[in-house]
Amino acid sequence: MAANDYYQTNAQGHLAIGGVDALKLAKEFGTPLVVYDVQKIKQQFQAFQKAFAEESVNYAISYASKAFATIAIYQVINELGGHVDVVSGGELYTALKAGFPAEKISFHGNNKTADELLMAVQNHVGVIVLDNFYEIKLLTQILQKTNAQVQVMLRLTPGVSAHTHEYDQTGQEDSKFGFDIRSGQAEQAFLEVKANKQMDLIGLHAHIGSQILATAGFKLEVEKLMQLVNNWKQKYDYQPQVLNLGGGFGIRYTKQDKVLTAQTFISQIVQTVKKCIQESHLKMPAIWIEPGRSIVGEAGYSLYTVGARKEVPGLLPYVTVDGGMGDNIRPALYQAQYEALLAENPHAEPEETVRLAGRYCESGDILINELALPQSKPGDVIAVLATGAYGYSMASNYNRVPRPAVVFAENGQAQVVVTRETYADLISHDRFYQTKG
Numbered sequence: 001m002a003a004n005d006y007y008q009t010n011a012q013g014h015l016a017i018g019g020v021d022a023l024k025l026a027k028e029f030g031t032p033l034v035v036y037d038v039q040k041i042k043q044q045f046q047a048f049q050k051a052f053a054e055e056s057v058n059y060a061i062s063y064a065s066k067a068f069a070t071i072a073i074y075q076v077i078n079e080l081g082g083h084v085d086v087v088s089g090g091e092l093y094t095a096l097k098a099g100f101p102a103e104k105i106s107f108h109g110n111n112k113t114a115d116e117l118l119m120a121v122q123n124h125v126g127v128i129v130l131d132n133f134y135e136i137k138l139l140t141q142i143l144q145k146t147n148a149q150v151q152v153m154l155r156l157t158p159g160v161s162a163h164t165h166e167y168d169q170t171g172q173e174d175s176k177f178g179f180d181i182r183s184g185q186a187e188q189a190f191l192e193v194k195a196n197k198q199m200d201l202i203g204l205h206a207h208i209g210s211q212i213l214a215t216a217g218f219k220l221e222v223e224k225l226m227q228l229v230n231n232w233k234q235k236y237d238y239q240p241q242v243l244n245l246g247g248g249f250g251i252r253y254t255k256q257d258k259v260l261t262a263q264t265f266i267s268q269i270v271q272t273v274k275k276c277i278q279e280s281h282l283k284m285p286a287i288w289i290e291p292g293r294s295i296v297g298e299a300g301y302s303l304y305t306v307g308a309r310k311e312v313p314g315l316l317p318y319v320t321v322d323g324g325m326g327d328n329i330r331p332a333l334y335q336a337q338y339e340a341l342l343a344e345n346p347h348a349e350p351e352e353t354v355r356l357a358g359r360y361c362e363s364g365d366i367l368i369n370e371l372a373l374p375q376s377k378p379g380d381v382i383a384v385l386a387t388g389a390y391g392y393s394m395a396s397n398y399n400r401v402p403r404p405a406v407v408f409a410e411n412g413q414a415q416v417v418v419t420r421e422t423y424a425d426l427i428s429h430d431r432f433y434q435t436k437g
Protein backbone atom coordinates (compact mmCIF):
# COMPACT_ATOMS: atom_id res chain seq x y z
CA MET A 1 0.00 0.00 0.00
CA ALA A 2 1.46 3.35 -1.05
CA ALA A 3 0.98 6.19 1.35
CA ASN A 4 1.70 9.79 2.04
CA ASP A 5 0.80 11.48 5.31
CA TYR A 6 -2.72 12.36 4.28
CA TYR A 7 -4.10 9.43 2.33
CA GLN A 8 -3.21 5.95 1.21
CA THR A 9 -3.55 4.09 -2.07
CA ASN A 10 -3.85 0.33 -2.64
CA ALA A 11 -2.33 -2.01 -5.24
CA GLN A 12 -4.87 -0.83 -7.84
CA GLY A 13 -3.76 2.74 -7.21
CA HIS A 14 -7.16 3.62 -5.72
CA LEU A 15 -7.69 5.67 -2.58
CA ALA A 16 -7.87 3.33 0.40
CA ILE A 17 -9.39 4.27 3.74
CA GLY A 18 -8.58 2.04 6.70
CA GLY A 19 -7.31 -0.49 4.19
CA VAL A 20 -10.60 -0.51 2.24
CA ASP A 21 -10.84 0.58 -1.39
CA ALA A 22 -12.79 3.86 -1.56
CA LEU A 23 -14.42 2.87 -4.88
CA LYS A 24 -15.65 -0.32 -3.26
CA LEU A 25 -17.02 1.67 -0.31
CA ALA A 26 -18.86 4.04 -2.65
CA LYS A 27 -20.31 1.13 -4.61
CA GLU A 28 -21.36 -0.90 -1.59
CA PHE A 29 -22.76 1.88 0.61
CA GLY A 30 -23.63 4.58 -1.95
CA THR A 31 -22.67 8.24 -1.96
CA PRO A 32 -22.45 10.74 -0.44
CA LEU A 33 -20.72 8.71 2.20
CA VAL A 34 -18.73 9.70 5.26
CA VAL A 35 -15.90 7.28 5.97
CA TYR A 36 -13.62 7.26 9.01
CA ASP A 37 -10.23 5.61 9.20
CA VAL A 38 -10.60 4.32 12.77
CA GLN A 39 -6.89 3.71 13.15
CA LYS A 40 -6.25 7.41 12.51
CA ILE A 41 -8.72 8.39 15.23
CA LYS A 42 -6.96 6.07 17.65
CA GLN A 43 -3.51 7.32 16.66
CA GLN A 44 -4.52 10.93 17.21
CA PHE A 45 -5.92 10.16 20.62
CA GLN A 46 -2.89 8.10 21.58
CA ALA A 47 -0.55 10.88 20.44
CA PHE A 48 -2.12 13.12 23.12
CA GLN A 49 -1.90 10.31 25.69
CA LYS A 50 1.78 9.77 24.90
CA ALA A 51 2.51 13.49 25.07
CA PHE A 52 0.97 13.71 28.55
CA ALA A 53 2.70 10.54 29.73
CA GLU A 54 6.05 12.09 28.76
CA GLU A 55 5.30 15.08 30.98
CA SER A 56 4.43 12.87 33.99
CA VAL A 57 1.30 14.74 35.01
CA ASN A 58 -2.19 13.67 35.94
CA TYR A 59 -4.36 14.33 32.94
CA ALA A 60 -7.58 13.60 31.12
CA ILE A 61 -8.29 13.85 27.43
CA SER A 62 -11.93 14.74 27.08
CA TYR A 63 -13.03 14.34 23.47
CA ALA A 64 -15.26 17.30 22.51
CA SER A 65 -17.98 15.22 20.96
CA LYS A 66 -19.70 18.09 19.14
CA ALA A 67 -17.08 17.46 16.42
CA PHE A 68 -18.71 14.09 15.67
CA ALA A 69 -21.21 12.57 18.08
CA THR A 70 -22.51 9.09 17.35
CA ILE A 71 -22.73 5.91 19.40
CA ALA A 72 -19.70 4.40 17.64
CA ILE A 73 -17.33 7.28 18.37
CA TYR A 74 -18.27 7.30 22.07
CA GLN A 75 -17.45 3.56 22.09
CA VAL A 76 -14.05 4.16 20.49
CA ILE A 77 -13.15 6.94 22.93
CA ASN A 78 -14.24 4.75 25.82
CA GLU A 79 -12.05 1.90 24.55
CA LEU A 80 -9.13 4.33 24.49
CA GLY A 81 -9.76 5.29 28.10
CA GLY A 82 -10.81 8.85 27.31
CA HIS A 83 -13.33 11.23 28.78
CA VAL A 84 -15.89 13.09 26.65
CA ASP A 85 -17.56 16.43 26.82
CA VAL A 86 -21.15 16.91 25.72
CA VAL A 87 -23.02 20.15 25.14
CA SER A 88 -26.65 19.05 24.95
CA GLY A 89 -29.15 16.52 26.23
CA GLY A 90 -28.89 14.83 22.82
CA GLU A 91 -25.14 14.31 23.03
CA LEU A 92 -25.48 13.17 26.65
CA TYR A 93 -28.22 10.72 25.66
CA THR A 94 -26.10 9.31 22.83
CA ALA A 95 -23.04 8.91 25.06
CA LEU A 96 -25.05 7.14 27.77
CA LYS A 97 -26.74 4.85 25.20
CA ALA A 98 -23.24 4.00 23.91
CA GLY A 99 -22.39 2.79 27.41
CA PHE A 100 -20.00 5.65 28.06
CA PRO A 101 -19.22 5.88 31.82
CA ALA A 102 -21.17 8.84 33.20
CA GLU A 103 -18.39 9.78 35.59
CA LYS A 104 -16.12 10.55 32.62
CA ILE A 105 -18.59 12.93 30.99
CA SER A 106 -18.33 16.71 31.33
CA PHE A 107 -21.44 18.68 30.52
CA HIS A 108 -20.83 22.01 28.79
CA GLY A 109 -23.10 24.62 27.27
CA ASN A 110 -23.97 28.29 27.62
CA ASN A 111 -27.70 27.71 28.03
CA LYS A 112 -28.33 24.27 29.46
CA THR A 113 -32.01 23.88 30.22
CA ALA A 114 -33.42 22.81 33.58
CA ASP A 115 -34.37 19.47 31.98
CA GLU A 116 -30.85 18.93 30.67
CA LEU A 117 -29.30 19.78 34.05
CA LEU A 118 -31.72 17.40 35.77
CA MET A 119 -30.82 14.68 33.26
CA ALA A 120 -27.13 15.25 33.99
CA VAL A 121 -27.65 15.13 37.77
CA GLN A 122 -29.89 12.03 37.64
CA ASN A 123 -27.39 10.22 35.45
CA HIS A 124 -24.48 11.20 37.70
CA VAL A 125 -22.31 12.89 35.05
CA GLY A 126 -18.76 13.51 36.21
CA VAL A 127 -18.68 17.29 35.91
CA ILE A 128 -21.08 20.06 35.08
CA VAL A 129 -19.14 22.99 33.65
CA LEU A 130 -20.99 26.07 34.90
CA ASP A 131 -21.23 28.83 32.34
CA ASN A 132 -23.36 31.64 33.81
CA PHE A 133 -25.19 32.90 36.90
CA TYR A 134 -28.61 31.76 35.67
CA GLU A 135 -27.25 28.24 35.41
CA ILE A 136 -25.86 28.35 38.96
CA LYS A 137 -29.37 29.27 40.11
CA LEU A 138 -31.03 26.51 38.06
CA LEU A 139 -28.59 23.90 39.26
CA THR A 140 -28.98 25.04 42.87
CA GLN A 141 -32.75 24.47 42.63
CA ILE A 142 -32.31 21.06 41.01
CA LEU A 143 -29.81 19.94 43.65
CA GLN A 144 -32.17 21.06 46.41
CA LYS A 145 -35.07 19.15 44.87
CA THR A 146 -33.09 15.99 44.20
CA ASN A 147 -30.94 16.23 47.30
CA ALA A 148 -27.94 15.43 45.11
CA GLN A 149 -24.29 16.39 45.11
CA VAL A 150 -22.40 17.25 41.93
CA GLN A 151 -18.86 18.08 40.83
CA VAL A 152 -18.61 21.35 38.92
CA MET A 153 -16.07 23.49 37.13
CA LEU A 154 -16.34 27.16 36.25
CA ARG A 155 -15.93 28.12 32.62
CA LEU A 156 -13.86 31.28 32.60
CA THR A 157 -13.12 33.76 29.85
CA PRO A 158 -9.52 34.68 30.44
CA GLY A 159 -9.38 37.50 27.90
CA VAL A 160 -7.40 35.45 25.40
CA SER A 161 -8.80 34.47 22.06
CA ALA A 162 -7.01 32.54 19.38
CA HIS A 163 -7.86 32.94 15.75
CA THR A 164 -6.16 30.32 13.67
CA HIS A 165 -2.66 31.77 13.42
CA GLU A 166 -3.03 34.64 15.85
CA TYR A 167 -4.27 35.39 19.30
CA ASP A 168 -5.34 38.56 21.00
CA GLN A 169 -5.80 39.45 24.59
CA THR A 170 -9.17 41.13 24.71
CA GLY A 171 -11.42 39.52 22.14
CA GLN A 172 -12.58 36.64 24.26
CA GLU A 173 -14.08 38.94 26.88
CA ASP A 174 -16.79 39.76 24.37
CA SER A 175 -18.03 36.19 24.36
CA LYS A 176 -21.32 34.52 25.10
CA PHE A 177 -19.47 31.79 26.98
CA GLY A 178 -18.26 31.71 30.55
CA PHE A 179 -17.50 34.07 33.41
CA ASP A 180 -15.28 37.00 32.61
CA ILE A 181 -12.20 37.26 34.82
CA ARG A 182 -11.36 40.94 34.44
CA SER A 183 -14.75 42.32 35.45
CA GLY A 184 -14.87 40.18 38.60
CA GLN A 185 -17.68 37.89 37.42
CA ALA A 186 -15.46 34.87 37.78
CA GLU A 187 -14.78 35.68 41.42
CA GLN A 188 -18.45 36.28 42.16
CA ALA A 189 -19.32 32.91 40.59
CA PHE A 190 -16.52 31.27 42.57
CA LEU A 191 -17.94 32.63 45.84
CA GLU A 192 -21.48 31.52 44.99
CA VAL A 193 -20.37 28.03 44.12
CA LYS A 194 -18.06 27.69 47.13
CA ALA A 195 -20.95 28.66 49.39
CA ASN A 196 -23.10 25.88 47.96
CA LYS A 197 -22.63 22.66 49.92
CA GLN A 198 -24.08 20.54 47.13
CA MET A 199 -21.53 21.69 44.57
CA ASP A 200 -17.95 20.51 44.67
CA LEU A 201 -15.77 22.92 42.67
CA ILE A 202 -13.10 20.58 41.34
CA GLY A 203 -11.56 22.92 38.83
CA LEU A 204 -11.43 25.78 36.40
CA HIS A 205 -12.02 25.66 32.67
CA ALA A 206 -11.25 27.87 29.70
CA HIS A 207 -11.31 27.40 25.94
CA ILE A 208 -9.67 29.96 23.69
CA GLY A 209 -10.75 28.98 20.19
CA SER A 210 -10.58 26.41 17.46
CA GLN A 211 -8.24 25.34 14.62
CA ILE A 212 -5.30 26.91 16.46
CA LEU A 213 -1.92 26.41 14.80
CA ALA A 214 0.36 28.03 17.40
CA THR A 215 1.13 27.55 21.09
CA ALA A 216 1.31 31.21 22.17
CA GLY A 217 -2.42 31.52 22.93
CA PHE A 218 -2.38 28.42 25.12
CA LYS A 219 0.61 29.70 27.08
CA LEU A 220 -1.12 33.00 27.66
CA GLU A 221 -4.30 31.18 28.69
CA VAL A 222 -2.36 29.15 31.27
CA GLU A 223 -0.64 32.27 32.63
CA LYS A 224 -3.93 34.11 33.05
CA LEU A 225 -5.59 31.18 34.78
CA MET A 226 -2.63 30.57 37.06
CA GLN A 227 -2.56 34.24 38.03
CA LEU A 228 -6.16 33.85 39.11
CA VAL A 229 -5.41 30.62 40.96
CA ASN A 230 -2.61 32.35 42.83
CA ASN A 231 -4.96 35.15 43.73
CA TRP A 232 -7.66 32.76 44.99
CA LYS A 233 -5.09 30.80 46.94
CA GLN A 234 -4.01 33.96 48.79
CA LYS A 235 -7.53 35.24 49.32
CA TYR A 236 -9.58 32.08 49.82
CA ASP A 237 -7.06 29.29 50.29
CA TYR A 238 -8.49 27.60 47.19
CA GLN A 239 -6.53 25.58 44.65
CA PRO A 240 -8.17 23.64 41.83
CA GLN A 241 -7.64 19.90 41.46
CA VAL A 242 -8.15 20.26 37.71
CA LEU A 243 -7.16 22.87 35.18
CA ASN A 244 -9.16 22.25 32.00
CA LEU A 245 -7.67 24.18 29.09
CA GLY A 246 -10.24 23.28 26.45
CA GLY A 247 -9.60 22.19 22.88
CA GLY A 248 -8.79 23.94 19.64
CA PHE A 249 -5.72 22.07 18.35
CA GLY A 250 -5.52 22.71 14.63
CA ILE A 251 -5.40 20.12 11.85
CA ARG A 252 -4.26 19.97 8.23
CA TYR A 253 -7.06 20.77 5.81
CA THR A 254 -4.79 21.89 2.98
CA LYS A 255 -1.08 22.25 2.47
CA GLN A 256 -1.35 25.85 3.71
CA ASP A 257 -1.99 24.56 7.24
CA LYS A 258 1.29 24.16 9.10
CA VAL A 259 0.22 21.91 11.93
CA LEU A 260 1.86 21.29 15.27
CA THR A 261 2.10 17.87 16.87
CA ALA A 262 0.16 16.85 19.98
CA GLN A 263 3.53 16.62 21.69
CA THR A 264 4.39 20.26 20.90
CA PHE A 265 1.06 21.55 22.20
CA ILE A 266 1.06 19.44 25.35
CA SER A 267 4.69 19.97 26.31
CA GLN A 268 4.32 23.76 25.94
CA ILE A 269 1.12 23.78 27.96
CA VAL A 270 2.42 21.57 30.75
CA GLN A 271 5.76 23.37 30.93
CA THR A 272 3.95 26.68 31.30
CA VAL A 273 1.76 25.29 34.10
CA LYS A 274 4.83 23.89 35.85
CA LYS A 275 6.62 27.24 35.59
CA CYS A 276 3.68 29.10 37.12
CA ILE A 277 3.34 26.48 39.86
CA GLN A 278 6.95 26.88 40.87
CA GLU A 279 6.89 30.66 40.80
CA SER A 280 3.83 30.87 43.03
CA HIS A 281 4.34 27.72 45.14
CA LEU A 282 1.08 26.17 44.04
CA LYS A 283 -0.04 22.55 43.90
CA MET A 284 0.18 20.90 40.49
CA PRO A 285 -3.38 20.36 39.23
CA ALA A 286 -4.40 17.60 36.83
CA ILE A 287 -4.41 18.97 33.29
CA TRP A 288 -7.46 18.26 31.16
CA ILE A 289 -7.88 19.09 27.50
CA GLU A 290 -10.89 18.86 25.20
CA PRO A 291 -9.76 18.14 21.65
CA GLY A 292 -12.55 17.63 19.13
CA ARG A 293 -11.38 18.47 15.62
CA SER A 294 -7.88 17.08 16.16
CA ILE A 295 -9.21 13.65 17.14
CA VAL A 296 -11.60 13.03 14.24
CA GLY A 297 -10.93 15.69 11.58
CA GLU A 298 -8.17 14.17 9.47
CA ALA A 299 -9.60 10.67 9.92
CA GLY A 300 -12.78 11.55 8.01
CA TYR A 301 -13.35 11.44 4.24
CA SER A 302 -16.43 12.46 2.26
CA LEU A 303 -17.03 10.39 -0.86
CA TYR A 304 -19.20 11.88 -3.60
CA THR A 305 -20.21 10.87 -7.11
CA VAL A 306 -19.71 13.31 -9.95
CA GLY A 307 -22.83 14.29 -11.90
CA ALA A 308 -23.50 17.41 -13.94
CA ARG A 309 -20.79 19.58 -15.44
CA LYS A 310 -21.36 23.16 -16.45
CA GLU A 311 -18.98 25.09 -18.69
CA VAL A 312 -19.11 28.86 -19.03
CA PRO A 313 -16.65 30.30 -21.54
CA GLY A 314 -13.84 32.10 -19.76
CA LEU A 315 -14.83 30.83 -16.28
CA LEU A 316 -13.95 27.78 -14.24
CA PRO A 317 -16.12 24.76 -15.04
CA TYR A 318 -18.52 23.55 -12.34
CA VAL A 319 -18.15 19.88 -11.49
CA THR A 320 -21.16 18.98 -9.39
CA VAL A 321 -21.37 16.17 -6.86
CA ASP A 322 -24.30 14.45 -5.15
CA GLY A 323 -23.70 16.12 -1.76
CA GLY A 324 -22.62 19.54 -0.54
CA MET A 325 -23.69 21.97 2.15
CA GLY A 326 -26.19 19.50 3.64
CA ASP A 327 -23.38 17.15 4.66
CA ASN A 328 -20.62 19.75 4.95
CA ILE A 329 -21.70 23.30 5.77
CA ARG A 330 -18.16 24.46 6.60
CA PRO A 331 -17.17 25.89 3.19
CA ALA A 332 -20.39 27.90 2.97
CA LEU A 333 -20.37 28.95 6.62
CA TYR A 334 -16.70 29.59 7.31
CA GLN A 335 -15.14 29.68 3.82
CA ALA A 336 -13.34 26.56 4.98
CA GLN A 337 -10.79 25.14 2.55
CA TYR A 338 -10.43 21.48 1.66
CA GLU A 339 -8.42 19.26 -0.66
CA ALA A 340 -10.07 16.64 -2.85
CA LEU A 341 -9.00 13.95 -5.29
CA LEU A 342 -10.31 11.33 -7.67
CA ALA A 343 -10.66 8.11 -5.67
CA GLU A 344 -9.75 6.03 -8.71
CA ASN A 345 -6.37 7.65 -9.10
CA PRO A 346 -5.35 10.09 -6.37
CA HIS A 347 -1.87 10.49 -7.82
CA ALA A 348 -3.02 11.44 -11.32
CA GLU A 349 -1.65 14.76 -12.56
CA PRO A 350 -4.20 17.59 -12.49
CA GLU A 351 -5.36 18.69 -15.94
CA GLU A 352 -7.78 21.48 -15.11
CA THR A 353 -9.01 23.72 -12.33
CA VAL A 354 -12.69 23.34 -11.47
CA ARG A 355 -15.26 24.50 -8.96
CA LEU A 356 -16.45 21.55 -6.93
CA ALA A 357 -20.14 22.37 -6.57
CA GLY A 358 -22.74 20.83 -4.31
CA ARG A 359 -26.25 19.73 -5.29
CA TYR A 360 -28.19 22.11 -3.00
CA CYS A 361 -30.27 25.04 -4.23
CA GLU A 362 -27.87 27.75 -3.06
CA SER A 363 -25.30 29.56 -5.14
CA GLY A 364 -23.02 29.44 -2.10
CA ASP A 365 -23.06 25.65 -2.08
CA ILE A 366 -19.54 25.27 -3.44
CA LEU A 367 -17.40 22.71 -1.63
CA ILE A 368 -14.10 23.82 -3.17
CA ASN A 369 -13.70 27.04 -5.11
CA GLU A 370 -10.59 26.14 -7.08
CA LEU A 371 -9.75 22.49 -7.30
CA ALA A 372 -6.99 21.13 -9.53
CA LEU A 373 -8.25 17.81 -10.91
CA PRO A 374 -7.55 15.36 -13.70
CA GLN A 375 -10.38 15.15 -16.25
CA SER A 376 -13.45 13.79 -14.47
CA LYS A 377 -16.68 12.35 -15.82
CA PRO A 378 -20.13 11.55 -14.43
CA GLY A 379 -19.93 8.52 -12.16
CA ASP A 380 -16.40 9.21 -10.93
CA VAL A 381 -15.92 9.18 -7.16
CA ILE A 382 -14.38 12.27 -5.59
CA ALA A 383 -13.04 12.18 -2.05
CA VAL A 384 -12.86 15.37 0.00
CA LEU A 385 -10.22 14.95 2.70
CA ALA A 386 -10.23 15.84 6.40
CA THR A 387 -14.01 16.24 6.72
CA GLY A 388 -14.27 14.24 9.94
CA ALA A 389 -14.88 17.16 12.32
CA TYR A 390 -17.99 19.35 12.22
CA GLY A 391 -19.08 17.79 8.94
CA TYR A 392 -21.60 15.07 9.74
CA SER A 393 -22.27 16.63 13.15
CA MET A 394 -23.44 19.87 11.47
CA ALA A 395 -25.30 18.09 8.65
CA SER A 396 -28.87 19.07 7.84
CA ASN A 397 -31.79 17.91 5.75
CA TYR A 398 -31.86 21.08 3.68
CA ASN A 399 -33.79 20.54 0.45
CA ARG A 400 -35.08 17.35 2.09
CA VAL A 401 -31.95 15.50 1.13
CA PRO A 402 -31.37 12.53 3.45
CA ARG A 403 -28.19 12.69 5.49
CA PRO A 404 -25.43 10.31 4.37
CA ALA A 405 -24.43 7.03 5.95
CA VAL A 406 -21.28 6.88 8.07
CA VAL A 407 -18.87 3.99 7.76
CA PHE A 408 -15.94 3.05 9.99
CA ALA A 409 -13.07 1.39 8.11
CA GLU A 410 -10.34 -0.45 9.97
CA ASN A 411 -7.83 -3.18 9.09
CA GLY A 412 -9.35 -3.73 5.66
CA GLN A 413 -12.93 -4.00 6.93
CA ALA A 414 -15.82 -1.60 6.80
CA GLN A 415 -18.91 -1.32 8.98
CA VAL A 416 -21.85 1.05 8.85
CA VAL A 417 -22.09 3.00 12.10
CA VAL A 418 -24.87 5.35 11.00
CA THR A 419 -27.31 4.25 8.31
CA ARG A 420 -28.28 6.55 5.47
CA GLU A 421 -31.44 8.48 6.18
CA THR A 422 -34.42 7.46 4.07
CA TYR A 423 -37.22 9.52 2.57
CA ALA A 424 -39.48 7.90 5.18
CA ASP A 425 -37.16 9.19 7.94
CA LEU A 426 -37.51 12.67 6.50
CA ILE A 427 -41.28 12.75 6.92
CA SER A 428 -41.39 10.69 10.10
CA HIS A 429 -42.08 13.77 12.22
CA ASP A 430 -44.48 15.42 9.78
CA ARG A 431 -48.18 15.33 10.52
CA PHE A 432 -51.05 15.86 8.07
CA TYR A 433 -52.78 19.17 8.31
CA GLN A 434 -56.51 19.24 8.97
CA THR A 435 -58.67 22.27 8.29
CA LYS A 436 -60.08 23.64 11.54
CA GLY A 437 -63.45 25.29 11.75
Ligand SMILES: Cc1ncc(COP(=O)(O)O)c(C=O)c1O
Residues within 6 Å of the ligand: 064, 067, 108, 207, 209, 210, 211, 246, 247, 248, 249, 290, 291, 292, 293, 294, 389
Ligand atom coordinates in the same frame (compact mmCIF):
# COMPACT_ATOMS: atom_id res chain seq x y z
C1 LIG B 1 -15.54 24.23 25.54
C2 LIG B 1 -15.02 23.62 24.29
N1 LIG B 1 -14.19 22.59 24.39
C3 LIG B 1 -13.70 21.98 23.29
C4 LIG B 1 -14.03 22.41 22.02
C5 LIG B 1 -13.46 21.67 20.86
O1 LIG B 1 -12.71 22.41 20.03
P1 LIG B 1 -11.89 21.74 18.85
O2 LIG B 1 -12.82 20.88 18.08
O3 LIG B 1 -11.41 22.90 18.10
O4 LIG B 1 -10.78 20.96 19.47
C6 LIG B 1 -14.88 23.50 21.88
C7 LIG B 1 -15.21 24.05 20.53
O5 LIG B 1 -14.54 24.96 20.06
C8 LIG B 1 -15.39 24.12 23.05
O6 LIG B 1 -16.23 25.16 22.96
Ligand SMILES: N[C@@H](CCCC[NH3+])C(=O)O
Residues within 6 Å of the ligand: 066, 210, 211, 330, 334, 389, 390
Ligand atom coordinates in the same frame (compact mmCIF):
# COMPACT_ATOMS: atom_id res chain seq x y z
N1 LIG C 1 -18.00 24.22 14.00
C1 LIG C 1 -16.76 24.92 13.98
C2 LIG C 1 -16.00 24.74 15.25
C3 LIG C 1 -16.85 24.99 16.41
C4 LIG C 1 -16.11 25.00 17.65
C5 LIG C 1 -17.07 24.76 18.77
N2 LIG C 1 -16.83 25.57 19.92
C6 LIG C 1 -15.94 24.51 12.79
O1 LIG C 1 -16.36 23.70 12.04
O2 LIG C 1 -14.87 24.98 12.57
